[in-house]
Amino acid sequence: MTRQGARRIGAFVQWREWNGEIVAYNDRTGDTHHFADLAAWMFRLLATRAASEDAIAAAAASEIELPAAIDRAAAIARTLDLFARLDLIEAA
Amino acid sequence: MTALALRFGPFAARLETSFAPLIAGLRLLYPPRAFAEESGFCDFRVAVAPGRGAHRWFRPQARFLLDGESPFKPLPADQALPMFEWGLNFAIAAQAHQYLVVHAAAIERGGRVAILPGAPGAGKSTLTAALVRRGWRLLSDELALIRPADRRVVPLARPVNLKNASIALMRGYAPDAVFSAETHDTAKGTVALMRAPDESMARSDEAAPVGWIVFPRWQPDAPPRLEPWSRAAGLMEIAHNAMNYSLHGAAGFALLADIFAASGCYRFTYGNLDDAVAAFAALASGAES
Numbered sequence: 001m002t003r004q005g006a007r008r009i010g011a012f013v014q015w016r017e018w019n020g021e022i023v024a025y026n027d028r029t030g031d032t033h034h035f036a037d038l039a040a041w042m043f044r045l046l047a048t049r050a051a052s053e054d055a056i057a058a059a060a061a062s063e064i065e066l067p068a069a070i071d072r073a074a075a076i077a078r079t080l081d082l083f084a085r086l087d088l089i090e091a092a
Numbered sequence: 093m094t095a096l097a098l099r100f101g102p103f104a105a106r107l108e109t110s111f112a113p114l115i116a117g118l119r120l121l122y123p124p125r126a127f128a129e130e131s132g133f134c135d136f137r138v139a140v141a142p143g144r145g146a147h148r149w150f151r152p153q154a155r156f157l158l159d160g161e162s163p164f165k166p167l168p169a170d171q172a173l174p175m176f177e178w179g180l181n182f183a184i185a186a187q188a189h190q191y192l193v194v195h196a197a198a199i200e201r202g203g204r205v206a207i208l209p210g211a212p213g214a215g216k217s218t219l220t221a222a223l224v225r226r227g228w229r230l231l232s233d234e235l236a237l238i239r240p241a242d243r244r245v246v247p248l249a250r251p252v253n254l255k256n257a258s259i260a261l262m263r264g265y266a267p268d269a270v271f272s273a274e275t276h277d278t279a280k281g282t283v284a285l286m287r288a289p290d291e292s293m294a295r296s297d298e299a300a301p302v303g304w305i306v307f308p309r310w311q312p313d314a315p316p317r318l319e320p321w322s323r324a325a326g327l328m329e330i331a332h333n334a335m336n337y338s339l340h341g342a343a344g345f346a347l348l349a350d351i352f353a354a355s356g357c358y359r360f361t362y363g364n365l366d367d368a369v370a371a372f373a374a375l376a377s378g379a380e381s
Binding site for chain 2: 014016017018019021022023025027030032034036
């Protein structure tokens, strides 16, 4: 999977959202995960449509505020890596 | 050797034992109707048998057997009664996969169930014992059984396990309650069992929906504080506390998610039982929901 390709949350993932936090069940691994803040926002985005890393960054710039100390692009890249390690995302 | 069948919640266990104090303890802690025809169907076939080897001569031991296998190390014979209760918990957790089995207490009032998960030391059993002596119905002290078909909690009213300082506390708080003799030097310290209220035992076929999930924590002298908590974080805690969550897979997640979507999720800190009972009364009346 290339970093620039569009990705989305796999159809094998069930999820619920309450107050901006997400719990997700991965039917491939049997693991349950809890995401908040940027990770929850990215999860919701990728669960509703496929997006590349650049597209995520563009959407984040207009939709989500992060503390000034956080490097937005690096945080998005780390979160995508996390989703990949958890086997939650697939190429669109 | 005595053989008897014991009914509790949706289950029946066939017990064989030669320990007369165990039988006497069960007769004290369970109502007469819990003792069923020994020849009927039983979910669990258990025995509490004497230990083997040299121990039996200088320090008699008891072994818990489930389907003829011993899942635990033998314990001193005077621990046969709590060992039997712990063994039943093991049997349910290991075999009752028709339910999502959560390590939590469950109590009901006004037709809605409060599930109380609790790490060791959180005061779950003490709080449960107090609440069921003050108007809440006991569904379970240790294992909440959630039925996937309708998301209801199925009653499993059995004696409440009390430990160490909680025993004297509850004797003072509920002087008319029935307690077993204390068993000392167990892995959990001194333990005693408090008989479930008769009304709870009598309503063992009345399942009820979850209304609240409350994570209790006892702190010395803490004022009562019931605060809404993240449903997502609560679901993760419950999933970790479920004995067979992984077996239920996606259906187990959907079950918990549906329950959390329809329930209040709280953290509760308390320092004394009267405050806790008042806080739960407010919760049940809707003042806190």
